[in-house]
Every structure is written in structure tokens, then in C-alpha cells.
Amino acid sequence: xxxxxxxxxGPTRCDSPDTPLSYKVLAxxxxxxxxxxxxxxxxxxxxxxxxxEQDRIGHAFLLSGARGVGKxxxxxxxxxxxxxxxxxxxxxxxxxxxDSCREIAEGKALDVQEIDGASNNSVDQVRxxxxxxxxxxxRDRFKIWIIDExxxxxxxxxxxxxxxxxxxxxxxxxxxxxxxxxxxxETILSRCQQYDFRMIPARELQSHLRGIAExxxxxVGDAALAQIARAAExxxxxxxxxxxxxxxxxxxxxxxxxxxxxLGLVDRELLHRASRAIEAGDSLGVLELVESLADYGADYRNxxxxxxxxxxxxxxxxxxxxxxxxxxxxxxxxxxxxQERAGAFSEEDLLRGVDVLTRAEGExxxxxxxxxxxxxxLLKLVQMRRLLPFTELVAKVERLAGGTPTLPPSRSAAxxxxxxxxxxxxxxxxxxxxARPQSAPLPIHEPRPSGQSEPAEExxxxxDPAGRLVVKMRGLCETRPTLAQPLRGAQARLEGKTLxxxxxxxxxxxxxxxxxxxxxxxxxAAGHTLAVEFEPGAAAEEPETTPxxxxxxxxxxxxxxxxxxxxxxxLDLFDGRVVDVKEAKPSREDA
Numbered sequence: 374x375x376x377x378x379x380x381x382x383g384p385t386r387c388d389s390p391d392t393p394l395s396y397k398v399l400a401x402x403x404x405x406x407x408x409x410x411x412x413x414x415x416x417x418x419x420x421x422x423x424x425x426e427q428d429r430i431g432h433a434f435l436l437s438g439a440r441g442v443g444k445x446x447x448x449x450x451x452x453x454x455x456x457x458x459x460x461x462x463x464x465x466x467x468x469x470x471x472d473s474c475r476e477i478a479e480g481k482a483l484d485v486q487e488i489d490g491a492s493n494n495s496v497d498q499v500r501x502x503x504x505x506x507x508x509x510x511x512r513d514r515f516k517i518w519i520i521d522e523x524x525x526x527x528x529x530x531x532x533x534x535x536x537x538x539x540x541x542x543x544x545x546x547x548x549x550x551x552x553x554x555x556x557x558x559e560t561i562l563s564r565c566q567q568y569d570f571r572m573i574p575a576r577e578l579q580s581h582l583r584g585i586a587e588x589x590x591x592x593v594g595d596a597a598l599a600q601i602a603r604a605a606e607x608x609x610x611x612x613x614x615x616x617x618x619x620x621x622x623x624x625x626x627x628x629x630x631x632x633x634x635x636l637g638l639v640d641r642e643l644l645h646r647a648s649r650a651i652e653a654g655d656s657l658g659v660l661e662l663v664e665s666l667a668d669y670g671a672d673y674r675n676x677x678x679x680x681x682x683x684x685x686x687x688x689x690x691x692x693x694x695x696x697x698x699x700x701x702x703x704x705x706x707x708x709x710x711x712q713e714r715a716g717a718f719s720e721e722d723l724l725r726g727v728d729v730l731t732r733a734e735g736e737x738x739x740x741x742x743x744x745x746x747x748x749x750x751l752l753k754l755v756q757m758r759r760l761l762p763f764t765e766l767v768a769k770v771e772r773l774a775g776g777t778p779t780l781p782p783s784r785s786a787a788x789x790x791x792x793x794x795x796x797x798x799x800x801x802x803x804x805x806x807x808a809r810p811q812s813a814p815l816p817i818h819e820p821r822p823s824g825q826s827e828p829a830e831e832x833x834x835x836x837d838p839a840g841r842l843v844v845k846m847r848g849l850c851e852t853r854p855t856l857a858q859p860l861r862g863a864q865a866r867l868e869g870k871t872l873x874x875x876x877x878x879x880x881x882x883x884x885x886x887x888x889x890x891x892x893x894x895x896x897x898a899a900g901h902t903l904a905v906e907f908e909p910g911a912a913a914e915e916p917e918t919t920p921x922x923x924x925x926x927x928x929x930x931x932x933x934x935x936x937x938x939x940x941x942x943x944l945d946l947f948d949g950r951v952v953d954v955k956e957a958k959p960s961r962e963d964a
Contacts, residue, residue, distance in 0.1 A: 399614075433541070448548040456517070535560055572606070651754045678734060681734070688720070736750075838867055874907050880907075
């Protein structure tokens, strides 16, 4: 049989401090050892410090929050504060040098057990924990269990823990940590002191990274640190891991453009290029931008998220006053560039852009062709810039309706009939087109032909009761030209409670179809109920092919009115037509 000559009991090559494997990453090297060193969790650390100093220490603590924000680190600091051997009792300032503090920091303390909830989630393992809790600590002041990802425990394990958690032995403490607070049963929550850890703001992460860079002797610009802080999304551990990755690529001198390429971030120039194309309404420009992204190999969803944040920053620069805390995360030089974009976009434009990009980010996940989905989203943003804001649309309608004449008043006024369907038309983005009631008068003034005298006065009012009644009826149907037409030139006679109207033979059938409406008009004009009858009059002696001089003049005025830009704009806006032209009297200024 072979004989064993000797056994090497010294450190292996992997344990040698001179080998590259002994490198300690930044996330471990700069892990906080006291409450004051915890980044961005002032409320939590202050509460725990005060509880220790006032001797109001609970028996169970629940630390919840996102990944990498300091939950497990705070749990270890709390364990050190409770068991530090250099103090006579629990202290808010653990020494980090005694055997208890060092062993807790290294995860080797006999009386402080760290348990992974994912791999120790059965009822039997919780029963073993309960049995162990019956005995006093071996050396330290308290026996402490730190259970990470406690939400992974089974329902049976939680139930087995309830009694011990509610009435633990006097020298036992439980510290739970979780990233999914909502999965923990209410019976457990009610037995714990709960501490919520917040996401770390980008400016605090950037400041923390700056301090580490100075201690490490690393040359790095604020823009690079800001990019790392944004990519970390509120996690200190992620920020330090990304910083480690950047240093492995760049060495001790970090350049801004190298950070963007290494972390897969979107170049800021591409974002400004996109916002400029949207501002200019350049459809071809956004398509060429997507082509550049394809050549660059960028992640389309990541680009949409970055562009969304870019529009948000423009909105902040537009709304927030100088010195506002909302602007602290934006670098001063970047803020100046965003100010140019902010002046070109309205608040509504930016809100619609954020909404479109938010929808697009979700659609890209399921789209069979993400590139086409991105192109459509960007083209929507370009087209939105061409839509009129609702307030401007209303102002145009008011101006066309006579609120603010755009031409001198000594002109003829065109009456435009607006179809009823125009009042309900709206654009695809919800900008409703405001419309006046059907055939509302829109005064569009036309020049009077040179040499023409003052317009003739209105025909004298009739003196007989029947004639005055017809005039009143015509006034009541001013907005219904089809009803007013037969009343023009009609001969009327009133016999008792019957009004007989002699109209042109061409209008008798149409008037009979609207007999009920004419009876309603007569009732309103007379103040009491009247019967209305129509009879045909004599046919016109002149042939219809020979229009009168007045008809020729009115037709010419109608054609001239239709050529006016304001009239054309109203016709296009409401899909209407000119039904009447009325010559306006000159104002005093024109006289």
C-alpha cells in the first residue's frame, strides 16, 4: 500500500495574499461597518440608533426594500451593536474591532446565525431553530438569527415560527430581510418592527462613487459617474459592481465615452438627435436614427427607456426653477443643452411623448419586429408636433366666428354652413375640433367693387300684421336657411287663426314636408297657436336662365368670399360651404 509521507497544512495558492484571486471587490471592501456609513438610509439608521440608546430594543426586526440598498449590511451592524463586547451593553457605536464584531462582519459568529431563507425554508429547519433558541448564547450578549429573503419560507415554516416570534426567550433576537414584502404573512408582520429601505437617489450614488474614486486614486469625470449611478437604478451594490467593471476595462483613468460603450448605455448625442428630429418634424431623420441604432447594435427597449428619461429631463428643465432639487441629478452642462430643447416643446408635447414611449416600451416586449415598433413610435412623436393644441384651435374658431376680425371691417360677410358631423370630429390623439352650431355666421369681409355706392338699405318693414308675422318667422329660422328660403318673397294673409302663405311653386312641396316646424315658428312669432297653409303663387315671368343683376352681384361676391384664406380655412376645418353673402356697412374709420 502507498504510504503517506506528509500533508501540507499551510495556505494554498488561492489563499496567498500575493495572488490575483485575493482581490476584494469594491462592494465588499467598502461595505459599511457602522450606522453612519450606510448610504441613503438616514431614517432607518437614526431610528435604530435611538432605539439602542433609549434601551427600546425590539425582539424582531423586518428590513424590506429593493436589492443592494443595505438591508443585510444594516442587519449585521445591528447585530454588532447588540453584541459588541467592548461596551457594557448594546451600543449605537460598535467598535468593529473586538472578536464579536469581527466574527459578525465575517459571518463566522457562533451566536449570530445568518440563514438563507431560500434554502432553509422547511418546517423541520424552523423547528431546529426553535429548539436552539431555548439555550443561552455561548459567548455573546444575545443569540441573533438573521434570515435573508425571509419571504421564501414555506407557509408551514412561517406557522412554526409564530409562537417563538411572539414570545421569544429574553436573549434571542430575530432580524429578517426581504425584497418582496407583500409575500410575508400578516401574522408575521404584526410581530415585527418594520423598516422600509428606499432606493438611493442618483445624486447620492454619484457622491458616494466620487468619494471611493478619490480614496482609490482614480481619475473619473462627473459625467461618467452620473452614467454609472443612473445605470445602477438606486442600488449601491449595483453601482459599486458597475464601477468595478468599468475600472477593469479602463484602469485608473476613466473616460466618459468608454463608460457608455461598456455598460451598453445609449449615447447622449443619439438622444439629443432624436429630440431635435421630433422638434423639427423630421420623419426621415428618426428613421435614419433607428438605422444608426441598428448599426450600433443598441437594445431598442433600452433606447426607448433612455429617450423617455431624456424627455422627462426636458420637462423638469422646463418646469423647475433654477436651484430646484429636481435638477440636482442633471449635470450643469447637460442642463444647458436641455434648456434649448425645453424652449421648443410645450408641456403637452412632452407629456404626450412620455405617454407614447411608455406604451412603446411595453409593446416592444411582444412585437415580432421591435425595429418597426420603434419606428412607428418615433413617427407618432413627429406627427404629434403637427397637431394644433386645443386652446389654439378654439382661438382660431373664435377668430373666424367674428371675435377678432382679421381683415378691415368694410367688407361683405360670408355665411358658412357647418355640417353637423363637424361638431364631433376629433383627431386620433384626442384633440377635439371645436365647432360652432350648424350654419353659424362667420364674418369674412370682402372688398366692395370700386365705384359702387353705399349698399341699399334693408327693405321697409311691412305694415300689415301678416307681413310682420312672416318677418318674425324668418328671424326665428335664421340658423335654418332651408326653412327661411320659402319665406323670402312670400305673400301672406291672416284669416282668424290661419296664416296662408303664397310661395313659389318650387317651394310648396318642401314647405308642406316641414309644416309642423312652420306651425311652431308661427306660434313663437304670434304668441299663440296658428294654422299655417301654403299655396302656390304665379311662376316667375323671367326665365331661370337669365339671372337678375342682384343675383349676378351676389354670386360674384360669393365667389370672391370663397377665395379668402380665412374662409378657405373655415371650410377646410368644418367641411362646410358658403350659403350666403351679406354686404357689411362701412365703419366710421373707413368713412
